[in-house]
Amino acid sequence: MIVRGTSASTPSSELPSSELHESPTDHHAGRFAAGKRPMIVAMAGLPGVGKSTVARALATRLGAVVLDKDHIRAGLFPPSQVDYSREQGDFCLDVMYRTAGWILSRDPSIVVILDGCTYAHAYRISTLRRLAADLGAALRLIECVCDEEIALARIDDDRAAGRHPAANRDATLYRESRSGAEPITSPRLLVDTGRPVRDCVADCVAYLAGTAGAPARSHVIESGEGHFLYDE
Numbered sequence: 001m002i003v004r005g006t007s008a009s010t011p012s013s014e015l016p017s018s019e020l021h022e023s024p025t026d027h028h029a030g031r032f033a034a035g036k037r038p039m040i041v042a043m044a045g046l047p048g049v050g051k052s053t054v055a056r057a058l059a060t061r062l063g064a065v066v067l068d069k070d071h072i073r074a075g076l077f078p079p080s081q082v083d084y085s086r087e088q089g090d091f092c093l094d095v096m097y098r099t100a101g102w103i104l105s106r107d108p109s110i111v112v113i114l115d116g117c118t119y120a121h122a123y124r125i126s127t128l129r130r131l132a133a134d135l136g137a138a139l140r141l142i143e144c145v146c147d148e149e150i151a152l153a154r155i156d157d158d159r160a161a162g163r164h165p166a167a168n169r170d171a172t173l174y175r176e177s178r179s180g181a182e183p184i185t186s187p188r189l190l191v192d193t194g195r196p197v198r199d200c201v202a203d204c205v206a207y208l209a210g211t212a213g214a215p216a217r218s219h220v221i222e223s224g225e226g227h228f229l230y231d232e
Contacts, residue, residue, distance in 0.1 A: 038104040038137035039111045041208065042128055044119035044184060045127045045144035048151030048158075050193030052199070054144055055115040057201045062111050067096045069116030076167040080111060084168045093117060095123070096127075097131045104135055111208070119143075120181035127185075140208055141188035148174075150194055 041064070043051040052068065059066045073082065073092040082088070100112045117127055119141070132139035152171050158164040189207040191200050 010051070024063045024162070029117055038108040038135055039140065039208070040100060040104075040114060040128075040132050040137045041111060041140045041204075042114045042117070042119060043144065044188065046116070046118055046120070046151060046177050046181070046187055047169050048155040049144040049146050050100060050154070052115050052146045053197060054142070054193060054204065055113045058185050060110075061205060062199055064111035064113050066115055067099055069093055069096050070115075070165045071116070072099075082167070084166070089117075090124075093123055093127070097127075101135055104137060109221065118177055118181065119184065121175060122185075123180050125184070131179055141184070141186055142204055142207070143184055143188045143190050143202075144193050145190060146192060146194045164166050169229050 041058070044054050045051050055066050055068075058064065073088065076092065076095065077088070095202050096114060096116075100114065101223055103110060104110055112130075117124065119128070120228055125141075128141075129139060129201070131137075148205060151174060155171060155174060159170060187203065189202055
């Protein structure tokens, strides 16, 4: 699934939908000063932490494109052939990455946001880095986090309403993903999605605008909302 962040976006169940459009849309914000260079933004984090909500709201703010692995899988495979294996997930990621490359080869000024993957395994981040290097793109990683009870409540709400394309997305998947997750050691922005969406998006925009085209040097930035690891 490709979502172009223009004006309206799909209502979200993961975070309060009333907050999605409180920040004004800025279709030029994604075209950063260094900005002839392509940019890929990867959303990381466990199921239910609000990756898709932040991705859609950020795309609306930037006029960016969102590629969603879960929607890609649902579009590629009939229900009888969906097995949620790691192999199938990697296949869908490859399709998503090829699509990102196709888009950026035609318009390098567009920010492409990758959604639907936890990036909880080091090999997937390594693959992501190779993709960015092959495309000559800047890579920015945004890790979403929140309290477990908030994530589980979002997951339950989505299942009850049938809003999410992944049928295996439940409390068991959340706990299995958490227990099997490898620490993310790459430079990234850590976003607590227990806060209002507008605040999360503001942090993301500041991160992307402040690091685009900058040399790679990581350090921790202290803020009132916690620790933010910037790639500068």
